[in-house]
Amino acid sequence: MEREEILKEIEQILKSDISDAEKREKLLQYHESDIADLTDEMEPEEREAVFHILGNEFAGDVLLHSDDISEVAENIEPEKLADIIETMDADDAIDVLEELDEEQREEVVSLMEPEAREDIKAITKYDDDMIGSMMTNNYVVIKNSDNVKSAMKEVISQAAENDNVSNIFVLDENDKFYGVLELRQLIIARANTSLESIVKKNYPYFIANAKIEDCLQDLKDYGLDSYPILDEEDKLVGVITSDDVIEAIEEQTGEDYAKLAGLTEEEELDESVFTSVKKRIPWLIVLLILGLAQSFSLTGFERVVAALPIIVFFQTLVLDMAGNTGTQSLAVTIRMISTKEVSRREIIKTLFKEIRVGILNGLLLAILSFGFVFLYLRIANKGVDGEAFELISALEGAGIVGIALLIAMTVSSFIGTIIPIIFLKLKIDPAVASGPFITTINDVTALLIYYGLAAALLNTLVH
Numbered sequence: 001m002e003r004e005e006i007l008k009e010i011e012q013i014l015k016s017d018i019s020d021a022e023k024r025e026k027l028l029q030y031h032e033s034d035i036a037d038l039t040d041e042m043e044p045e046e047r048e049a050v051f052h053i054l055g056n057e058f059a060g061d062v063l064l065h066s067d068d069i070s071e072v073a074e075n076i077e078p079e080k081l082a083d084i085i086e087t088m089d090a091d092d093a094i095d096v097l098e099e100l101d102e103e104q105r106e107e108v109v110s111l112m113e114p115e116a117r118e119d120i121k122a123i124t125k126y127d128d129d130m131i132g133s134m135m136t137n138n139y140v141v142i143k144n145s146d147n148v149k150s151a152m153k154e155v156i157s158q159a160a161e162n163d164n165v166s167n168i169f170v171l172d173e174n175d176k177f178y179g180v181l182e183l184r185q186l187i188i189a190r191a192n193t194s195l196e197s198i199v200k201k202n203y204p205y206f207i208a209n210a211k212i213e214d215c216l217q218d219l220k221d222y223g224l225d226s227y228p229i230l231d232e233e234d235k236l237v238g239v240i241t242s243d244d245v246i247e248a249i250e251e252q253t254g255e256d257y258a259k260l261a262g263l264t265e266e267e268e269l270d271e272s273v274f275t276s277v278k279k280r281i282p283w284l285i286v287l288l289i290l291g292l293a294q295s296f297s298l299t300g301f302e303r304v305v306a307a308l309p310i311i312v313f314f315q316t317l318v319l320d321m322a323g324n325t326g327t328q329s330l331a332v333t334i335r336m337i338s339t340k341e342v343s344r345r346e347i348i349k350t351l352f353k354e355i356r357v358g359i360l361n362g363l364l365l366a367i368l369s370f371g372f373v374f375l376y377l378r379i380a381n382k383g384v385d386g387e388a389f390e391l392i393s394a395l396e397g398a399g400i401v402g403i404a405l406l407i408a409m410t411v412s413s414f415i416g417t418i419i420p421i422i423f424l425k426l427k428i429d430p431a432v433a434s435g436p437f438i439t440t441i442n443d444v445t446a447l448l449i450y451y452g453l454a455a456a457l458l459n460t461l462v463h
Contacts, residue, residue, distance in 0.1 A: 132208030135238030358413025
C-alpha cells in the first residue's frame with residue numbers, strides 16, 4: 001500500500017465517531033513513523049488530542065519518529081511529556097531530552113519518577129564519545145543458577161517491560177556477566193537440558209568507558225543483534241542493540257565527512273552562524289598558512305616566469321592532476337586502515353603499490369600532456385611577440401609540463417598514502433588528512449616541483 005493511502009486511513013480513523021479506545025486499537029496496527037508523519041503536520045491542539053488517544057507508551061514511539069522532536073515536545077504539557085518519556089528506554093529518553101531547551105528539560109526531568117531519573121543518570125554519566133552513552137536498559141537477564149523452566153518463567157516476566165528478548169543475558173552468583181543465551185535455544189531446550197550447555201560464555205562484550213570509534217570495527221565484524229556493556233568490574237550495566245550500532249556508524253560517517261570538508265565538528269542545519277564559524281575557522285587558518293606558503297614559494301621563481309612566461313598557463317594542469325592523484329591514494333589508504341588493524345608489512349605494501357600506480361599513471365599522462373602542449377604551442381598559440389613558438393621553445397614548454405606531471409603525480413601518491421599512516425601512528429584520526437588539507441599540501445609540493453624543474457632547465461640552458 002502506498003504511504004499516502006496509509007496516511008489517509010490514519011486520518012479517517014482519527015476523524016471517525018468511535019471511542020478513543022477503539023481509535024487507539026486501530027492505530028496500533030500502523031507503524032509509529034506513519035503516525036508521526038501525520039502528526040508532524042498538525043496544529044499543537046490536534047496533536048495533543050492524538051497523543052492522548054495513543055496513550056503514553058505509543059505516543060513515546062511516535063514522538064521518537066517525529067521530524068522535529070523539539071517542536072512537537074514543546075507543545076506538550078510538562079506533566080504529560082514526563083509521563084511519555086518515562087515509558088521509553090533510557091537511551092531513547094535521553095535522545096528526546098537532549099532536543100529540549102535547558103529550562104524545559106529540567107522541568108520535565110523533575111516531574112519524572114526517581115527510577116526513571118536513575119536510569120537516565122546511569123547513561124548520561126558517560127561522555128558522548130564513550131560506548132556507554134549509547135547503551136539501553138531494555139534487556140532481559142537471568143542467573144546461571146536457573147534451569148530451563150525457571151529461566152523461561154523469568155524471561156516471560158521481564159518481557160512485559162523489555163522487548164529486547166532475542167538475546168538473554170546471564171549473570172553469575174556475584175552478579176557479574178557470565179554469558180548470553182539465545183531465546184531460540186531456550187525455547188527448543190528440553191526441561192532436563194542443562195542451562196550451562198546452551199549459554200555462550202565467550203560472547204563479545206564492551207567496556208562502558210571505551211571510545212565508540214575504537215569499538216566500531218568489532219561491532220561491524222560481529223554483526224550481532226545486541227552486545228553486553230560492562231563496567232570495569234565486569235558487571236552488566238547496559239546493552240547496545242543493532243539500531244545503536246547503525247546510529248554510531250552514521251555519526252562516525254558524519255564526523256568523517258565533516259573532517260573531509262575541513263571542519264572541526266559536524267554542523268547542524270539549525271545552528272547559529274557563530275557556532276558554524278567556530279567549527280570552520282580553525283582549519284581555514286591552517287589552510288590559509290599553507291596557502292601563503294604556496295604563494296610565497298612563487299616569489300623565488302620570478303626569473304623563471306620572466307624567461308619562460310608560457311609555463312604559467314599550464315600551472316593549474318599540474319596542480320589539479322597532482323591533487324587528484326593524491327586524493328585517490330588517500331581514499332585507498334583511509335579505507336584500508338579504517339576497516340581493519342593493519343600490519344607494518346601491509347602498510348609498506350600499500351605505500352609501494354601507490355607509488356608504482358602514481359608513476360605509471362604519471363608516465364601515461366605525461367606523454368599525453370607533452371603531445372597536447374607541444375601541438376598547442378606550435379599550432380594554436382602565439383608567443384609574447386605574436387609569433388608562433390619556435391620548435392625548441394615548444395619542446396621546452398611541453399617537456400617541463402610532462403616531466404613535472406610525472407614527478408608531481410608520483411610524489412602526490414606518496415603523500416596521499418603516507419600522511420594518513422603518519423596520523424594513525426600519532427593517534428590522530430586519519431580522516432583529518434582528507435579534503436582541503438591534503439589538497440593544499442599537494443598543491444604546494446606540485447608547485448615547487450613544477451617551477452623548480454623549470455628553473456633547473458633554465459639554468460642548464462643558460463650555462
